[in-house]
Structure formats: structure tokens, C-alpha cells
Amino acid sequence: xKTKKLINAGADAVDEMLQGVLAAHPEHLYAxxxxxxxxxARNGPRKGKVGLVIGGGSGHEPTFxxxxxxxxxxxxxxxxxxxxxxxxxxMACAKAVDGGVGVLFMYGNYAGDVMxxxxxxxxxxxxxxxxxxxxxxxDVASAPADQTDRRRGVAGNVFIFxxxxxxxDLLYSFNEVERAARHANARTYTMGVALSPxxxxxxxxxxxxxxxxxxxxxxxxxxxxxxxRGPLKTADAVTDELMDNLLREMKAERGDRxxxxxxxxxxxxxxxxxxxxxxxxxxxxxxxxxxxxxxxxNYCTSxxxxxxxxxxxxxxxxxxRLIDHPCDCAMFRR
Amino acid sequence: xxxxxxDLQRLFALIARDIAARRDHLCExxxxxxxxDHGLAMDAGCEAAAKAVAxxxxxxxxxTAVFNAAAKAFLNxxxxxSGPLYAxxxxxxxxxxxxxxxxSDDDFLRAxxxxxxxxxxxxxxxxxxxxxxxxxxxxxDAALAAWASGTPLSQSLDMAEQAARQGxxxxxxMTAAKGRSSRLGERVIGHIDPGAAxxxxxxxxIAKFVEQHDSCRIDM
Numbered sequence: 001x002k003t004k005k006l007i008n009a010g011a012d013a014v015d016e017m018l019q020g021v022l023a024a025h026p027e028h029l030y031a032x033x034x035x036x037x038x039x040x041a042r043n044g045p046r047k048g049k050v051g052l053v054i055g056g057g058s059g060h061e062p063t064f065x066x067x068x069x070x071x072x073x074x075x076x077x078x079x080x081x082x083x084x085x086x087x088x089x090x091m092a093c094a095k096a097v098d099g100g101v102g103v104l105f106m107y108g109n110y111a112g113d114v115m116x117x118x119x120x121x122x123x124x125x126x127x128x129x130x131x132x133x134x135x136x137x138x139d140v141a142s143a144p145a146d147q148t149d150r151r152r153g154v155a156g157n158v159f160i161f162x163x164x165x166x167x168x169d170l171l172y173s174f175n176e177v178e179r180a181a182r183h184a185n186a187r188t189y190t191m192g193v194a195l196s197p198x199x200x201x202x203x204x205x206x207x208x209x210x211x212x213x214x215x216x217x218x219x220x221x222x223x224x225x226x227x228x229r230g231p232l233k234t235a236d237a238v239t240d241e242l243m244d245n246l247l248r249e250m251k252a253e254r255g256d257r258x259x260x261x262x263x264x265x266x267x268x269x270x271x272x273x274x275x276x277x278x279x280x281x282x283x284x285x286x287x288x289x290x291x292x293x294x295x296x297x298n299y300c301t302s303x304x305x306x307x308x309x310x311x312x313x314x315x316x317x318x319x320x321r322l323i324d325h326p327c328d329c330a331m332f333r334r
Numbered sequence: 335x336x337x338x339x340x341d342l343q344r345l346f347a348l349i350a351r352d353i354a355a356r357r358d359h360l361c362e363x364x365x366x367x368x369x370x371d372h373g374l375a376m377d378a379g380c381e382a383a384a385k386a387v388a389x390x391x392x393x394x395x396x397x398t399a400v401f402n403a404a405a406k407a408f409l410n411x412x413x414x415x416s417g418p419l420y421a422x423x424x425x426x427x428x429x430x431x432x433x434x435x436x437x438s439d440d441d442f443l444r445a446x447x448x449x450x451x452x453x454x455x456x457x458x459x460x461x462x463x464x465x466x467x468x469x470x471x472x473x474x475d476a477a478l479a480a481w482a483s484g485t486p487l488s489q490s491l492d493m494a495e496q497a498a499r500q501g502x503x504x505x506x507x508m509t510a511a512k513g514r515s516s517r518l519g520e521r522v523i524g525h526i527d528p529g530a531a532x533x534x535x536x537x538x539x540i541a542k543f544v545e546q547h548d549s550c551r552i553d554m
């Protein structure tokens with residue numbers, strides 16, 4: 001049983017996608033000469049500004065490269081499908097966006113990414129480029145609340161990168177950018193559910209098996225199994241299950257503001273996302289929480305996986321200002 | 335009889351061939367408890383390493399440079415987790431045989447042990463955490479112990495191969511403390527760690543290489 005994809009050779013999928021991205025968005029993005037996997041913002045990097053480099057595996061589009069642009073990330077290092085980029089493109093990104101006051105690496109907390117970005121940071125230190133790292137750990141399903149540093153980074157990346165990129169754009173100092181980025185990550189909570197698997201371009205085989213009547217709760221964004229498998233329920237029941245976990249973690253007071261992201265894992269259509277959003281709104285109303293801003297759509301995907309995640313960012317005055325700050329990226333504008 | 339650059343070129347080609355043959359199997363193992371791409375990463379990395387090493391001028395290249403070329407090619411083709419792990423392993427092996435124009439059995443054994451050391455240092459994993467270290471460390475320990483007690487290189491690496499296979503099998507009953515599957519708790523029990531499985535294949539290739547190399551030796 002092979003899955004169907006509009007690709008050429010599976011091994012060329014990532015690079016051919018990047019060529020298409022550059023063809024579509026030349027006013028926003030360019031690749032470093034001879035380093036096609038280092039994608040840089042045309043109008044982002046500048047002198048005196050902390051450079052923000054994000055990155056990770058392909059297959060999550062518009063994450064990561066869609067969030068490269070003025071007011072958000074300055075560059076993205078692109079890996080193979082679901083695989084961390086190697087140090088070379090990471091270093092090329094850092095060199096291209098270094099404004100002389102330091103470079104911040106932000107990416108999801110995965111062992112491979114940590115090793116590759118750390119190797120890059122070690123080598124950049126030899127070139128006198130100071131790098132700091134803030135890992136995203138928004139996936140509440142991936143470790144218990146007393147071990148948040150073990151959690152994965154998933155769709156919450158969108159809000160967390162957004163806040164950090166705004167802090168850079170507002171010319172916060174390196175220390176302040178790092179603090180704001182950690183603050184944004186600490187107040188962002190995501191949980192997802194998957195209904196059907198995705199397949200890698202090079203194998204064309206589903207990357208996990210799941211029954212017709214089942215769903216995977218707490219699924220990661222690479223098709224890693226979640227915390228539990230259960231019978232498929234209604235949209236409201238699934239949304240409730242996710243919201244119960246998120247609200248329990250968030251510990252918000254009545255009257256607090258949140259940013260909401262209802263995200264498709266790839267093939268779940270807008271219709272279903274909005275059905276979930278309706279329930280999210282009802283649950284937030286019930287809890288006395290105010291939606292300051294909401295995003296619904298494909299923001300952090302897992303190829304053609306069916307399923308969705310819900311992200312809540314617990315806003316305060318600073319995070320609200322950073323989330324509202326204008327940005328102009330190839331696939332995201334505010 | 336020693337191991338020279340051209341032999342190492344053959345070794346990397348052999349590893350690439352053996353991993354390629356098991357690519358899909360490794361992806362299936364990874365699909366059960368990870369994201370399903372480990373076979374692709376190992377295949378691409380080993381192929382890139384073999385290609386880079388094959389392109390070296392054997393007359394001009396010392397063994398240490400062979401390992402370093404393999405490291406660089408593997409790392410920048412793959413990224414992922416296996417990239418930094420195997421790149422560090424190859425760099426440590428290269429460092430262990432620095433300044434040698436060809437390798438004695440003792441040199442080769444030290445390079446083999448350095449591979450395991452590099453993987454453990456880069457990944458900061460201990461045995462029992464359901465990673466490739468569960469194959470590499472017992473393999474290196476077994477080879478070193480056999481070698482120290484006077485066992486010839488080929489048999490010492492056979493011991494390593496057996497230890498790697500047992501270590502890989504033992505990951506089935508472990509929960510994971512590192513890597514992607516570390517967040518799945520009890521659900522990973524009953525599944526072999528794909529990194530340990532690919533490690534066992536690489537170690538078997540190395541053992542096979544030494545055996546073939548030995549059988550070409552002329553008894554003096």
C-alpha cells in the first residue's frame with residue numbers, strides 16, 4: 001500500500017520545495033550562496049539587532065521558513081523531512097543575520113536539533129559570534145508538568161517565535177530578548193490529536209498504524225506516538241479533552257487574555273478546525289478568559305497527517321504587545 | 335598485514351551496502367516508536383560517507399583523514415540525531431589513529447572503541463536508556479576485553495558483534511530516557527530501539543570486514 005504524492009524523486013523533495021518557495025517569495029526570502037538550506041529574510045537582519053535563527057526538519061510547513069521575515073525570524077535552517085538540519089546551514093544562517101549583538105537560536109526541544117545547533121554554536125564561537133539558545137517546550141502531552149524541560153516544541157512555536165522576533169525587532173538587548181523568549185515559551189501550551197498517519201516522500205508508507213475507529217491523543221508533529229490511543233470521539237469531546245489539559249496547566253484567572261491557535265496537522269480541513277474553534281470559544285467563555293487574537297489553519301503541520309492541535313498562549317501586557325507587533329513574512333503577516 | 339586507507343574505503347562501502355539493504359526495516363522499527371525516518375538517515379549518511387571516502391586519493395590520504403572525511407560527509411548529509419552521533423564517532427576514531435600511515439590490529443581496535451566513546455559523549459546517553467549506546471558500549475567493551483586477553487582482532491570483533499546484537503535485543507524491554515521515544519513512557523516496551531538496531535548492523539559490517547581482511551592474509 002503506497003501513498004500518493006505529487007513529487008519527483010523523494011530524495012529531492014526538500015530542495016525542490018525550497019526552489020519553489022524562493023520562486024514564490026523572492027521579495028521576502030533568499031538562500032545563502034551555495035547553502036540552499038539556509039533561508040534568510042530580505043528585510044530582517046540589521047546592525048544592532050539580535051539575529052533570530054529558527055529551524056528544524058521539513059514537513060511542518062509553513063513552520064519554519066514561513067515565519068522568516070521582518071519582525072519575526074531572520075533566518076531558518078532547513079533539515080530533511082522530520083530531521084534536524086546539520087551544522088552547516090545553521091552556521092550560514094547565523095553568519096547572515098549577525099548584527100553584532102548576538103544571535104538567538106530557537107527551535108523545538110528534540111535531541112537531534114539540540115546536538116546539531118549546539119555543534120553549530122561551538123563552531124560559531126570560534127568566529128566570535130555569540131549564540132544563545134531558547135528551546136520551545138509547549139507540548140503538554142510530552143512530559144509531566146514537573147518536567148517541562150523534557151517537553152517537545154510543537155505548534156506553539158508560532159506564538160513563541162512571534163514574540164521573540166518582535167522583541168528582536170524592537171531592538172531589545174540580547175539579555176532582554178532571551179528573557180522575553182523564555183517568558184513566551186513558559187506561557188504557551190499545546191496539545192494535539194491525530195486521526196491518521198502521514199507518509200515520508202522517500203518511503204511512501206504510513207509512518208504509523210492506527211485503526212479506523214481510533215485516535216492518538218497527544219501525538220507529536222512527526223507522527224511519534226502520543227500519550228494514549230483511544231476511540232475516535234466527536235469534535236466537541238476531543239476539544240474538551242485537549243482544553244481540559246491546557247486550562248489545567250495554564251492556571252489563568254478570570255479576565256485574563258489568551259492567544260489561540262487551532263492548527264491542522266496537514267489534511268484536516270478548515271471546516272473541522274472551525275468546529276473545534278467554536279468549542280474552544282465556549283470553553284474559554286466558561287472559564288472567563290478573553291480571546292485577544294486567534295489563528296485557525298495550517299500553521300505547523302506534519303505532512304498530510306490528519307488531526308489538529310490547540311495552542312493557548314497566556315498573555316500579559318508584554319506578550320500582548322509582542323504578539324501584536326507587525327511582521328511581514330512569506331507565509332504570515334500581522 | 336595492516337589496514338590501509340584503501341581497506342578503510344572498502345569498509346565504508348561495505349557499511350553503506352549493509353545499511354542500504356536494511357533501510358526499510360529500520361524505518362519500520364522507527365515508525366513504531368519514532369517518526370519513521372531512521373533508515374533513511376542512516377542510509378543517506380553511510381552512502382555519503384562511503385562516497386566521500388571513495389573519492390580520496392589513497393596514496394595521499396592517511397587513515398585519520400579517511401575517518402574525518404566520513405564524519406563531515408555523514409554530518410552534513412543527514413543532520414538528524416544520527417548525523418552528530420556518527421560524525422563524532424568517526425572523528426574520535428580518526429583522532430585515535432592520528433599520525434598513523436596504516437593501522438595495526440591494535441590501532442584498529444582502538445579506533446573501534448573510540449567510535450563507541452564518541453557516540454556516548456555526543457549523545458550523553460548511558461547504557462540502559464534505549465539508545466544506540468546499548469549496542470555500541472557492550473560491543474566496545476567486549477572487543478576491548480577479548481583483545482586484552484590475547485584474542486585475535488577478528489574474533490574480538492566477533493565478540494563485539496554478538497554483544498551488539500544482545501544489547502540491541504535488550505532494548506526491547508527498556509523504557510527510553512533519551513531521544514524522541516523518551517516521551518512515550520511504557521508504550522515503547524516491546525519495541526527494539528532503531529538506533530541500536532542500526533548500530534548492530536554497522537558493527538556486524540565492521541566484524542565482517544576484518545574477517546574478510548584476515549582471510550586475505552598470507553600465513554607467515
